[in-house]
Amino acid sequence: MKIIVCIKQVPDTTEIKIDPVTGTLIREGVPSIMNPDDKGGLELALRLKDEFGAHVTVITMGPPQAEAILREAYAMGADRAILLTDRKFAGADTLATSHALSGALRTLEYDLIIAGRQAIDGDTAQVGPQTAEHLDLPQVSYVEEVHYREGDRFLRVRKQTEEGYQILEVALPCMLTVLASASKARYMRVRGIVEAYGREMEIWTADKIDVDESKLGLKGSPTWVNKAFTRGVKPAGTVHEVTPEEAVDLIVGKLKEKFII
Amino acid sequence: MDITKYRDVYVYIEQRGGRVQSVALELLGKARELADTLGEKVVAVFPGCHISEQATNLFSWGADKVLCMDAPELENYLTEPYAQAVYKVITTYKPSIFLIGATTIGRDLGPRLSARLETGLTADCTKLDISEDKQLLMTRPAFGGNLMATIMCTQRRPQMSTVRPGVMKKIIKDETRKGEVEFIDIQFDKKKIERVRLVETHNIDKGLKDISEARILVSGGRGIGNKENFERLQSLAALLNNAEVSSSRAMVDAGVMTHDRQVGQTGKTVRPDVYFALGISGAIQHLAGMEESEFIIAVNKDKYAPIFQVADLGIVGDANKIVPLLTERLENELKK
Numbered sequence: 001m002k003i004i005v006c007i008k009q010v011p012d013t014t015e016i017k018i019d020p021v022t023g024t025l026i027r028e029g030v031p032s033i034m035n036p037d038d039k040g041g042l043e044l045a046l047r048l049k050d051e052f053g054a055h056v057t058v059i060t061m062g063p064p065q066a067e068a069i070l071r072e073a074y075a076m077g078a079d080r081a082i083l084l085t086d087r088k089f090a091g092a093d094t095l096a097t098s099h100a101l102s103g104a105l106r107t108l109e110y111d112l113i114i115a116g117r118q119a120i121d122g123d124t125a126q127v128g129p130q131t132a133e134h135l136d137l138p139q140v141s142y143v144e145e146v147h148y149r150e151g152d153r154f155l156r157v158r159k160q161t162e163e164g165y166q167i168l169e170v171a172l173p174c175m176l177t178v179l180a181s182a183s184k185a186r187y188m189r190v191r192g193i194v195e196a197y198g199r200e201m202e203i204w205t206a207d208k209i210d211v212d213e214s215k216l217g218l219k220g221s222p223t224w225v226n227k228a229f230t231r232g233v234k235p236a237g238t239v240h241e242v243t244p245e246e247a248v249d250l251i252v253g254k255l256k257e258k259f260i261i
Numbered sequence: 262m263d264i265t266k267y268r269d270v271y272v273y274i275e276q277r278g279g280r281v282q283s284v285a286l287e288l289l290g291k292a293r294e295l296a297d298t299l300g301e302k303v304v305a306v307f308p309g310c311h312i313s314e315q316a317t318n319l320f321s322w323g324a325d326k327v328l329c330m331d332a333p334e335l336e337n338y339l340t341e342p343y344a345q346a347v348y349k350v351i352t353t354y355k356p357s358i359f360l361i362g363a364t365t366i367g368r369d370l371g372p373r374l375s376a377r378l379e380t381g382l383t384a385d386c387t388k389l390d391i392s393e394d395k396q397l398l399m400t401r402p403a404f405g406g407n408l409m410a411t412i413m414c415t416q417r418r419p420q421m422s423t424v425r426p427g428v429m430k431k432i433i434k435d436e437t438r439k440g441e442v443e444f445i446d447i448q449f450d451k452k453k454i455e456r457v458r459l460v461e462t463h464n465i466d467k468g469l470k471d472i473s474e475a476r477i478l479v480s481g482g483r484g485i486g487n488k489e490n491f492e493r494l495q496s497l498a499a500l501l502n503n504a505e506v507s508s509s510r511a512m513v514d515a516g517v518m519t520h521d522r523q524v525g526q527t528g529k530t531v532r533p534d535v536y537f538a539l540g541i542s543g544a545i546q547h548l549a550g551m552e553e554s555e556f557i558i559a560v561n562k563d564k565y566a567p568i569f570q571v572a573d574l575g576i577v578g579d580a581n582k583i584v585p586l587l588t589e590r591l592e593n594e595l596k597k
Contacts, residue, residue: 013405014546094384098376121404123526124384126372129340133376138456139340141369156460161365162521163277164465171456222381222417226398228410237557239564239575244583247576248590251558251583254574258556260477260501260535261594 001054001148003045004108006101006115006131007038007073009066013120034069037116040180044146045114046077047183052150055079057108061089061100067201074196075188081201088206091218094122098130099220103211104204105135110173112155117142117177125177132175140170143178264357267418270296271356273347274307274319274327275366277338281315283474284362284426286322291389291429292360293323298391302326304356308346310336313444320440323432327442328354334449337462338366341454344373346447351378353445356419358397360389363423371423381414382421387428387530397422406526406549425530427473428553470505472522477504477535480524480551483511484540484561484580491517493581494539497588500595507531509541525550539580543568 011030034042048054058073060066061084070081082104089100105113113135115128125141132139144165145158152172159166160179170176188196206216214220240250255261270292274285285305292303305324307316309331316327328350334342347370351359361367363385375382388400392413397420399412414420472478479498481491491506498504508518510525524531526546536554541547543559543566551557552571559572560580569575576583 011404013407016404016407093381094372095375095379095381122384123403123405124372125368126375126382126384129369129372130376133373136453138453139369139373140457141340142365159365161462162471164463166462167460169458169460174456222379223383223412223414226411226413228403228408230408237573237575239569239572239577241564241577244578244586247560247578247583248586250574250576251587252590252594254556254558255535258535261591 001048001052001111002057002109003048003054003112003114004057004059004105004110005038005042005045005073005078006113006128007042007058007060007069008035008116008119009033009060009062009069010035010119010121032065032068034072035116035119036180037118037178039116039185040182041114041116041176041178042073042076042078043183043185044178045112046186048112048146048148049077052148057082057110059084059101059104061085061097070201071196071199072188074199075192076186077189077192081199082204083201084204084209086205088213088217091221092216093221093223094124094126095130095222096216096218096220098127098134099211099215100206100209101127102131102134103209105131106210107208112172113137113175115175115177117179128175128177135175137173137175138170139175139177140168141177143176144182146176146178146182262417264416264418267355267357269302269304269354269356270299270358271304271306271351271354271360271419272324273359273361273367273370274305275362275364276307276309276312277366279309279312279315281318282362282364282426283431283471284364284367284424286431287426287429288360288362288424289319289323290431291424292358293432295358295389295391295397296325299357299395301357304328304354306347306350308332308335308343316442317440320438321434321436323438325440327440328445329442330445330447332447332449334447334454337459338370339454339457339459340369340373341457342449343370344377345449345453347374348377349447350445351419359419359421361421361423363425367423371421375421378419380417380419380421381412382423383412383414384423386422386424389422389424396420402526402549406546426471427530427532472505472507472524473529473531475503475505475531476533477501477537478507478524478531478533478551478554479504479537479539480507480509480541481512481539481580482509482541482547484542485512486540486581488517490581490584493584493588497537497584497591500588500591509544509547538568538572539584541568542566543571
């Protein structure tokens, strides 16, 4: 089985803080990581590799420094790594990103494409399904578990829903978008880390992929950011340092005032 | 693309097992407001199986017209048959705006449609407005809620966005409102549909209500700590009308609460009448999910906790001491 995992380098958003004076984002010193859902996806692929001998390719689109997560993927056990990088990709919204990715995927062989459900910098969950559409692949999103039987031309997957879960069968080739919780990612092997630095990384530019260039980057993006701002903080109410008994008085007083009790 | 040919505000009416979801009615409320500003109509797009009878109910929630697709292929939500049905509607009727609930269904269908239509989609909007030149302004959080961005889609149509449940308000139900229902026949491409098959659905009945629909939320964080202390929050909630227990992410990660109880950027957005933030420090990701609550009561040991910046009533103290006292007092008050 040939598996391709789409991964993304993201700033660790839990480490981002707002400058209380200027109200702007402090990005300096924020570490870049492999997006957690993508890492869960890579782990799923590597488990299929362990069990059935799959070949795992990782692909990412981003600036040259995104190669760091490809090396991490190598160290985890990926067989091939591709970095899509070109100024023509810059400024892409989700639709233009999905065109770039599908342009690259069209030139590769695969039975299964895995992407993270969503990236923690944008939280959109769009690029996976959009890419599946361009490639005319069936999709299942919010995947928690994948089951495969040797020789089958379909997968049995468990999908998370608000009420619980569903079991679905999806024909190969297909696209799955998976949750980080689907599988706890393995650690990089020490030997893998050392080897990863010596391994070759394929660098692909826009002319290497199969897509209409007008669909790429800023000019291929139907949406654009009109304005970005940090959220205004509403005026705070009063803060009381009181005994527990007095605290209860204050709370009950307010609940009565609001006709809650 | 001649964008002047596109008009009206369309809402995807999400149903599960034939039950129309609250988020769809919330979106009809917002669509009503947007359509009135534009001088256009609100159209409900209603796919499903054996759902025709419910179509007229949608008028009282703000729809002027309902496009109903009732077919056995639409019995359960699956990406492809639903994408085919809604794609047919959009390409035939040409809406200017198309709104979808940001549920596991909407976030699966929305991007598939946007790619098929080659138009933009803005995810998880918390605010929708119309600009002076009648374009849709879609505001959403990014970077884990640290930043807000207003997104526009000026050259393509429809302007699509998903909106999380609990963010928009329904209109007050008006049963005198009337409208027109149109039934649409879909010729499905069966080959494409057959690639995914639903084997079984497991709905885990937790005996609890959706927290985004509760009027009061008793929410606990790291400062509450363990399961026993959470059970005390449950006793407090049980005394209040329409109250539920919720939590911050820390307690979900610790396995004390389930994910469907989580408030915040990666959990649910809530806006109850009263929100108790007990032992919750107020990470920005949490604030993003609850700061629109009508009245926020925060109890935290750390007087510098960010939660106090959004609290209407802040108490510096140990929530585990205050909660049992408050529960006892409420019991006495309610006996009166």
